[in-house]
Amino acid sequence: MRKRIKLIANPVSGGDARPNIERARTVLEASGAWVDLFVTGKTGDARAAADCATAQDYDLVIAAGGDGTLNEVANGLIGRNLPLAFLPLGTANVMALEMGIPTNIEAACAIALGGTRRKVHLAEIDGRLFLMMVGVGFDAAAVEAVSSSLKKNTGKFAYVVAGLQAFLFYRPKPLQIQTCEGEKIQAWHAIITNIRLYGGHFVMAEQGSLQTPGLIVCMADGEGRWALLLFWLRILLRGHLLGAVRRIETNELILEGQGVPLQVDGDKYCGLPVRIRSLPDCLELVFPLS
Numbered sequence: 001m002r003k004r005i006k007l008i009a010n011p012v013s014g015g016d017a018r019p020n021i022e023r024a025r026t027v028l029e030a031s032g033a034w035v036d037l038f039v040t041g042k043t044g045d046a047r048a049a050a051d052c053a054t055a056q057d058y059d060l061v062i063a064a065g066g067d068g069t070l071n072e073v074a075n076g077l078i079g080r081n082l083p084l085a086f087l088p089l090g091t092a093n094v095m096a097l098e099m100g101i102p103t104n105i106e107a108a109c110a111i112a113l114g115g116t117r118r119k120v121h122l123a124e125i126d127g128r129l130f131l132m133m134v135g136v137g138f139d140a141a142a143v144e145a146v147s148s149s150l151k152k153n154t155g156k157f158a159y160v161v162a163g164l165q166a167f168l169f170y171r172p173k174p175l176q177i178q179t180c181e182g183e184k185i186q187a188w189h190a191i192i193t194n195i196r197l198y199g200g201h202f203v204m205a206e207q208g209s210l211q212t213p214g215l216i217v218c219m220a221d222g223e224g225r226w227a228l229l230l231f232w233l234r235i236l237l238r239g240h241l242l243g244a245v246r247r248i249e250t251n252e253l254i255l256e257g258q259g260v261p262l263q264v265d266g267d268k269y270c271g272l273p274v275r276i277r278s279l280p281d282c283l284e285l286v287f288p289l290s
């Protein structure tokens with residue numbers, strides 16, 4: 001049977017993604033698939049397009065863009081009983097690295113068409129699904145500092161600049177973490193993650209996996225720039241520096257704090273308090289054949 005595909009694409013991912021989007025459509029149609037292309041124009045369009053897709057009309061939904069586009073499409077597909085594939089066209093493409101999906105258009109399309117479908121365990125923050133992580137404190141301040149124009153022109157270098165700006169000018173404020181087990185912790189920076197990698201190449205949580213339910217919280221429970229520097233050195237050096245990072249595992253937690261910035265899957269989010277919980281088997285993603 002001819003495969004019916006909803007292709008939801010962000011034309012500004014990674015700068016100008018339009019040539020790659022057209023190339024992807026050509027490759028998919030050359031395989032014999034029928035492709036319904038939707039090109040986003042603003043934030044929220046990808047989620048709205050996915051929310052309109054049904055299993056009666058399509059066999060597969062493909063998100064073509066960056067991690068933010070994938071996040072929107074995933075949120076729109078909850079409860080739709082449709083598998084989701086990913087064509088990475090963005091700057092960081094963290095989820096593509098986590099899932100083992102190449103940035104080559106032909107190879108990514110081949111995985112979308114013939115890969116293996118797996119139920120994954122994700123998470124939600126106040127009812128909104130996220131695939132990768134929530135950053136609180138310095139990490140979120142760095143996300144806020146990213147220049148869209150610099151990101152368009154220099155790619156990942158914009159994140160380096162934003163990180164240096166946040167390190168120099170962000171003034172940490174305490175946050176409180178309460179787990180479903182009743183533990184209460186004060187921290188100054190935290191990453192609540194659902195996956196192994198941070199930024200695509202650095203291992204944040206060795207035990208993190210889309211195939212395993214639960215959340216891993218990595219936090220700096222010391223105040224000041226020295227504790228922050230040790231926290232990130234520990235991550236960059238894959239845990240070979242003593243101290244600086246505390247990790248806990250939980251299925252649900254509450255974050256509280258005054259004036260503490262927050263980011264979700266690389267996008268700025270509203271402030272605290274928020275509730276975060278694990279969502280087992282909530283979505284079917286298409287992975288490379290193992």
